[in-house]
Amino acid sequence: MKKPIYLDNQSTTQVDPRVLKAMLPYLKSEFGNPASTSHTFGTQAGKAVEESRAKIQKLIGAEEAADIIFTSGATESNNLAIRGVAELYRDKGSHIITTQIEHKSVLNTCEYLKAHGFQITYLPVDETGLIRVSDLKRAIRKETILISVIYAHNEIGVVQPIRQIGAIARAHNIFFHTDAAQALGKIPFHVGNSGLQLASVSAHKMYGPKGIGALYVRRKNPRTRLVPLLFGGGQEGGLRSGTLNVPAIVGFGKAAEISKKILNSESKRILKLRERLRIGLSSKLDEVYVNGSLEHRLSGNLNVSFAFVEGGSLLDALSKKVAVSTGSACASSGTEPSYTLRALGVSEASIHTSIRFGLGRFNTEKEIDDTIRYMVQVVKKLRRESAVYERHLKDNIK
Numbered sequence: 025m026k027k028p029i030y031l032d033n034q035s036t037t038q039v040d041p042r043v044l045k046a047m048l049p050y051l052k053s054e055f056g057n058p059a060s061t062s063h064t065f066g067t068q069a070g071k072a073v074e075e076s077r078a079k080i081q082k083l084i085g086a087e088e089a090a091d092i093i094f095t096s097g098a099t100e101s102n103n104l105a106i107r108g109v110a111e112l113y114r115d116k117g118s119h120i121i122t123t124q125i126e127h128k129s130v131l132n133t134c135e136y137l138k139a140h141g142f143q144i145t146y147l148p149v150d151e152t153g154l155i156r157v158s159d160l161k162r163a164i165r166k167e168t169i170l171i172s173v174i175y176a177h178n179e180i181g182v183v184q185p186i187r188q189i190g191a192i193a194r195a196h197n198i199f200f201h202t203d204a205a206q207a208l209g210k211i212p213f214h215v216g217n218s219g220l221q222l223a224s225v226s227a228h229k230m231y232g233p234k235g236i237g238a239l240y241v242r243r244k245n246p247r248t249r250l251v252p253l254l255f256g257g258g259q260e261g262g263l264r265s266g267t268l269n270v271p272a273i274v275g276f277g278k279a280a281e282i283s284k285k286i287l288n289s290e291s292k293r294i295l296k297l298r299e300r301l302r303i304g305l306s307s308k309l310d311e312v313y314v315n316g317s318l319e320h321r322l323s324g325n326l327n328v329s330f331a332f333v334e335g336g337s338l339l340d341a342l343s344k345k346v347a348v349s350t351g352s353a354c355a356s357s358g359t360e361p362s363y364t365l366r367a368l369g370v371s372e373a374s375i376h377t378s379i380r381f382g383l384g385r386f387n388t389e390k391e392i393d394d395t396i397r398y399m400v401q402v403v404k405k406l407r408r409e410s411a412v413y414e415r416h417l418k419d420n421i422k
């Protein structure tokens with residue numbers, strides 16, 4: 025059976041064949057533990073880890089390679105950054121500012137801290153999905169120790185004004201963390217220019233393997249200290265104990281190297297495909313609404329509401345042809361309406377008809393054209409069966 029067209033690249037991406045090739049030796053002959061420095065098995069593995077660390081350092085513009093701490097992914101990095109700062113700097117203050125549209129790994133870490141005596145401010149967003157800098161300024165108190173804002177959004181692709189937020193955080197001497205899982209390798213991103221002390225990233229969102237990510241932790245000017253989540257052998261500067269996942273780290277490094285090289289041309293190519301999809305759909309169907317800013321957006325994201333068609337039925341009808349998501353695939357119960365779209369003020373009805381298209385490296389123009397054709401077919405068919413749509417048409421004729 026032919027596989028569906030994969031348009032769910034904000035959920036995860038296919039491992040790039042070059043990444044797989046780089047990883048294979050480390051799953052075979054190069055199996056050493058980097059902590060075993062008394063023989064070449066260990067030292068070779070250690071060398072590979074440090075090469076990968078340097079590649080990720082270059083991609084994000086960190087001052088030192090040691091600023092990159094390997095973790096199991098962005099979920100762990102978000103937990104480590106937020107809990108790590110909160111627990112270490114609790115004496116300085118117990119207030120944290122974040123947004124209503126963060127990934128669950130940020131929101132639920134903040135909820136945990138709230139249950140342990142911290143105060144959390146969840147900034148709202150405007151109808152385009154952007155936070156208002158004036159809201160942020162107003163939320164800052166003398167007890168504020170951390171600001172955490174998602175860089176590029178997993179559902180709507182909206183990119184927040186990270187530099188502006190960084191400047192404000194710096195001026196107030198507040199730590200600034202960003203969840204950059206969707207940003208790394210997709211948009212130019214430089215931790216030094218952004219006033220960031222902490223940034224969470226993940227390999228499987230950028231054509232690397234699953235189960236590996238990193239937390240950028242600025243070591244100097246100012247120094248950022250954290251309480252670790254895991255205690256043990258003291259790997260990763262004591263911030264993340266446990267034997268390093270060498271094959272995955274090598275894959276992550278290769279993915280970073282490739283992204284650095286092709287980021288600009290790739291993002292232009294994907295934007296063209298995205299616009300082809302958007303214009304194709306909205307020229308052939310009525311009542312199609314894009315959710316979130318088109319201007320401040322990842323090139324590979326399109327989140328659209330198809331009025332009068334229930335998202336679940338749409339997904340079912342498409343599932344053999346096109347792999348997409350509705351709401352947030354990151355929440356285990358995928359049917360819960362999206363809190364992100366709600367925060368944008370999208371109506372409940374529109375939330376239920378929303379589809380996220382995530383375009384990526386391996387998508388072709390033909391796949392986009394086929395997707396437009398299937399979508400138009402399915403949406404028209406479902407609308408023909410919809411009494412609400414019929415009524416809407418009648419009302420519009422009157």
Ligand SMILES: *Cc1c(COP(=O)(O)O)cnc(C)c1O
Pocket residue numbers: 034035096097098099100127129174176177178203204205206225226227228229235236237
């Ligand atoms: C995927 C994602 C995460 C979680 O990353 P994992 O590496 O899968 O744990 C966190 N934040 C955002 C914005 C994501 O897209």
